[in-house]
Amino acid sequence: MKKEMKQMGKVVGIDLGTTFSAIAHVNEHGQEEIIPNAESDRITPSVIMFEDDLVTVGKIAKQNASAVPEQIVEFVKREIGKSKEEFSREFEGKTYSAEELSALILQKLKQDAEAHLDAEVTDAVITVPAYFKDAEREATRNAGKIAGLNVLHVMNEPTAAALAYGVDVHGSDQNVFVFDLGGGTFDVTVMKVSGSKLEMIATNGDHRLGGKDWDDQIIVHVAQMFEEEHGENPLQDLHAYQDIQLNAINAKESLSQRQKARIVCNYNGKSSRIELTREKFHELTNDLVQRCSALCGVVLSEAQMTWEDIDLVLLVGGSTRMPMIQEMITEISGKEINPQEVNPDDVVALGAAIQGTLRQIEEQANDTSDTNALAEIPEAVKDRFIGPKGELAIKVVDGATHHLGVVLVKSDAVTRYVHLMIPKMTxxxxxxxxxxxxxxxxxxxxxxxxxQGLEQDQLIDEIPQFEEIYKLGECELGLPSGMPANTPFDVTYKYNLDQTLEVTAKGPGGKTANVKIDRSTLDEAEVEAAADHMENLEIE
Known part of the structure; x- marks a missing residue:
């Protein structure tokens, strides 16, 4: 018999990661905390296993990856925002998009949180890399909807990390450099903590750079060593690949503590024992470290700062535990790095939970239909997050992470070029x-x-794949007949907190056209159908 829920409407923060995910909430004492999963772990592997009508998410799926690799889905975050034509997986006659697969991970986190809290989880703030464009953000929101969540906010991961750090240090001015190297994505962001405001100053990232790329270098190295010894390539077999991948991850983690690690590779009745030193690992992955270093310089330049202007470096994401990363940042910054400043696995989810609570307080304070709405919030929560004059104790100000513009035509009626409406970091x-x-x-x-994502005055005809990559949509405005050349019309871009865009064009006589830019790969009916399908799945 299902236990009756004692509370309703719990808001959570979710770090939906490439390799691991985490969920957190703010408890009745006003403190943010990670919600452990059903296995009592603080983080859940973002791995899915399909077995008939049973879907297993997390540790058990990860442990079975080498036994049933054809039934496993991993690293789906790298595919979010792609259409089913670009990426999908099929199981039991059902084709799953990246959103639907991500929703399975979210559903696992949701149901484990509900069991732990003995409360229904309805609202969530879900985090994404700061450089995610509209398509990836909307796909993440849809994944939340499919999982039965009301997504209050799709939040930038470095902003969440800085919020978790800065919520109790506000009042002092600091420039915080957030270095976020996760399992599959990489973000660098400069945040400014000023008074009660936390503001994004500059950000950039690489969605094809993360701990997985360090793993891949080990995998390739092991396969080459095996082939040199036995004349066969073990990566041609999916089962062997999964075995090597798990051993590579273990070796990488071991090399963060030790100077050498040993990897055993078995394939086709043959075996190799391969020793990997920390020095050799550095050699194999030096180009990846240099990519990280280069992006740090780009972001500092965009922020118009030097390392001397940075007061604190926050290391976020499990991959920042690698000594080579900490050494690189220390070397280029000249600063003493404290890798224990925050827990790199927890901090993003914790910040998202804080933001969810701030949004909840703000919405209830603005609810004119219920004058006692704030009375439902525990006193300890109000004491921590509401200031003496009833204002939020800390206000998060995110910036547009990409340029947003419009295509204009020169007087020759042929040459098309970019005009920026909302510059990056607005x-x-x-x-x-x-x-x-x-x-x-x-x-x-x-x-x-x-x-989206183009520079002022760029010529459209010189931009490869303009339609596929950079064009978000269009808004068509009809004009009265007989209008002369140089007739004025107004265009308005309205960009909300979730970085979704509404465009309005207004012409002579007050005639208007309006469009909400929607880069969703699933339409509303498909989202509803996916949510219905999920209700019939057994997820554990």
Whole structure:
């Protein structure tokens, strides 16, 4: 018999990671804490195993990866935002998109949290890498919906990490450098803690750089050593690959504590014992470290700062435990790094939980239909997160992580170029309006092409894959007949806290056109169908 829930409407923060995920909440004492899963672990492997109608997520799935590799899905975060044509997996006659697979991980976290808290989890803040574009963000939101969550906010991971650190140090001014190297993605962000405000100053990232790439270098090295000894490549067999992958991960973790690790590779009745030293590991992965180092310089340049301007370096993500990463940051920054400043596995989920609580307080304070809404919040929570004048104790100000612009046409009516509406790092939410002019007499209408990630005045014809990569959508405005060239019309970009965009075009006589830019790979009906399908799955 199912136990009756004692509480309703719990808000959580979720770090939906490439290799591991975590979920947290703010307890009745006003303290953020990780919610352990059903296996009593603080983090859950982002690994899925399909067995008939049973879906297993987490440690057991990871442990069985080498036994049944064809039934396993890993690293799905690297595919989020792609259509089913670009990425999908099929099990038991059902084709799963990246959103649906991510939703299975979220559902596992949700149901384990509900069992632990003895409360229904309804609302969530889910984190994403700061450089994620609209398509990846909307796909993450859809994954939450499919898992039965009301997603309050899709939050930048480095902002969440800085919030978890800064919530109790506000009042002092600090420039915080967040170095976030996870299992599959990499972010570098400069945040400013100023008074009660936490503001993003600059960010950049690489969604194809993470701990997995260090693992892959070990995997390739082991396979080469095996082939040199036995004349066969073990990576041609999926089972052997999974075995080597697990051994590579163990070796990588061991090399963070020891100077050498031993890896046994078995394939086709043959075996090799391979010794990997920390020095050799550094040699194999030096180019990856240099990519990290280069991105640090890019972000400091974008922030118009030097290392002397940075007060604190936060190491986030399990991959920052590698000594080579800590040594690299110490070398380029000239600063003493404290890897224990925050727990790299927990801090993003904890920050997301804090943001969820702040959003909940803000929404209830603004709820004019219920004057006692805040009374439902525990006193310890209000004491920590509400200031003396009723304001939030700390306010998070994120920035647009990519340029947003419009395509304009020069007077020759042929040459198309980029005009920025919302430059990168503009504080969000924001609303920007600009006036433009028609090109020809009696122009029947204007097509507002909405673009992301391009620079001011770039020529469209010189941009490869413009439609596929950079164009977000369009807004078409009809014009009255007989309008002369240079007829003015206004375009407004409204960018909300979740970095979703609404575009409005307004022409002569007050005629308007409006479109919400939606880069979802699943439409509303498909999201509902996926949610219905999930209800019929047994997930453990």
């Amino acid at each position: 504080p969000v939410p924001c609303e920007v309006q600009d006036t433009f002019y028609t090109v020809t007499d009696n122009q029947p209408g204007v097509q507002v092409e909405v673009i």
